[in-house]
Amino acid sequence: MKRIIIASTSTLHGGSYLEYLLPTLQSHFKNCKTILFIPYARPGGISHTEYTQKVAQAFASINIAVKGIHEYEDAQNAIKNAEGIFTGGGNTFLLVTQLYQNNVMQLLSETVKNGTPYLGTSAGSNICGLSMQTTNDMPIVYPPSFQTLGLIPFNLNPHFLDADEQSKHMGETRETRIKEFHAFNAIPVLGLREGSWLEVQGDKIILKGDLKARLFLQNQTPEELAPESDLSNLK
Amino acid sequence: MKRIIIASTSTLHGGSYLEYLLPTLQSHFKNCKTILFIPYARPGGISHTEYTQKVAQAFASINIAVKGIHEYEDAQNAIKNAEGIFTGGGNTFLLVTQLYQNNVMQLLSETVKNGTPYLGTSAGSNICGLSMQTTNDMPIVYPPSFQTLGLIPFNLNPHFLDADEQSKHMGETRETRIKEFHAFNAIPVLGLREGSWLEVQGDKIILKGDLKARLFLQNQTPEELAPESDLSNLK
Structure with missing residues (x-):
């Protein structure tokens, strides 16, 4: 049974890394002593080692150890044997390129579909959709390729940002x-x-947190969805 | 001799389409009765015809006619025979895909390098660099491919936006x-x-307009460049 947490961001303004998610993660990864971290997205160009240390520090507070996939000789075995998996944010183009180059895109998808608990934030959430095109x-x-894990039957736009009505900037809004x-x-x-x-349990997909989410369907007016909305039938 | 205008945006806040550039364009396209418009970037998904009409309306005020590349049976001939060429903004991924699919990326580069006056705005400016990767x-x-026209020996980030120090949004800034x-x-x-x-005349590249531009070099602190800065030796 799939067990997945797909978060818009790792960090809230004024909070520390993963802080707001820790209670959720404690229960999500409750059967894990160690989780496998995929640092391929390298935010700001930091190294795999630096990134993994940052994640290890956050997970230490809920007594879970973290090992980076780059520390293993065989990335495929690392995924197959993982108790839980976390893919962090950064650059999605880099993340997807690395997942393909290390030959783990399909395996990661199968492994998570088979029940290994997964956490994604930002770029690590983007890849949960059908493609990285949003x-x-x-x-x-x-x-x-732009194809990604397909753990859910739609695409995500993490860090979704409403248009600033006061802005004089003429670049496209997120909605455009x-x-x-x-x-x-x-x-x-x-x-x-x-x-x-999003909390995914088997075929059930529920919107969590205190905020509404904005749903875009082709040729339809966007819709605001309340927290706890059930997205299981969205496709 | 190359003659190229590479603009950050087509439209300033509160102005109409191309309005702020019209005096410059009048002189840039002074030997053109008709210019060829490349509408492939389709901003907001509008049609090639709608987009070309919008451009024709703006150029009518300086007595230049506009014909869309989609109106020609042979896109290559359209480019070869153009008196002047304008590529409008929209989505750069779409624009680049269409330039390759219609087999005109290389020809467009050669034609502009050989002296056909060119205007790019936004996505149409992005493709003037070595790649669309910024x-x-x-x-x-x-x-x-991400490779583009290479009319200048560096890359551009149009619609450059300074970080909003007041923002609580945690998505990456443009600089990051x-x-x-x-x-x-x-x-x-x-x-x-x-x-x-940017105004390109042969090998000369000059920053125009009233604003500074921000230059990013690998492993160096970004630098503010004043209007009229000479970028001819940047590579």
Whole structure:
């Protein structure tokens, strides 16, 4: 049975790394002594080791050890044998490229579908959808494909940001960008605001946190979904 | 001799489409009765025809006719025979994909290098650099390559936006994204604020408009460049 937490962000303004999620993670990873961390997205270009240390520090407070996938000789075995898996945020293009180059995209998908508990934040959440095509990130490397894990039957836009009505900036709003996506793709897109996450238990997908999420369906007016909304039938 | 205008944006807040650039364009396209418009980037998903009409309306005020590349049976001939060329903004992934699919990326580069006057705004400016890897756009389609026209020996970030110090949003700032680009690429990146443009005359590249631009070099502290700065030796 799938057990997945898909969070918009790792960190809330004024909070520390993963702080707001720790009670949820304590229960989510309750059977794990050690979790496998996938640091491929390297936020701001930090190293795999630095990134893994940051994550280990956060998980230490709930008594879970963290080992980075780069510490293993065989990345596939690391995933197969993991008690739980966390993919952190950063750059989605880099993350997806690395997952393909290390030959673990499909295996990671199968492993999580088979029940290994998974946590994604930001870029690590983006890859839970059908494709990475609704990421906010810059295309700093060229991935072999935009297809991702497909753990849920729709796409996500993490760090979803409402348009600033006061802004004089003429660049596209997030909503305009998602509308452009829907000019070419029929996949639903869920805009997850910072502080929201999805909890997936088997086929059940529930919106968690205190905020509404914004649902974009092709050729339809976007809709606000309340916390605890059931997204199990969205596709 | 190359003659190119590379603008951050088509439209300033409170102004109409291309309005602030019209005096510049009148002189830039002074030998053109008709210019060729490339509407492939389709902002907000509008049609090629709608987009071309919008552009024709703006150019009518300086007595220049506009014909869309989609109106020609042979896109290559349209480019070869153009008196002047304008590529409009929208989605850079879509624009680049269409330029490759219509087999005109290389020809467009050669034609502009050989002296056909060119205007780019936003996505149409992004493609003037070595690659589209510093675009702000969403990857709504998968291009066969990120390589672009290479009309200038560096990359651009149009609609460059300074970090909002008051913001509580935890998504990456533009500067963080460009820093991530430089973790993997050595190409200089020029952040062009809305209202700035580059004027290219042969090998001479000058920053125009009233605003400073922000220059990012790998492993160096970003630098503010004053209007009229000479970027001819940047590479």
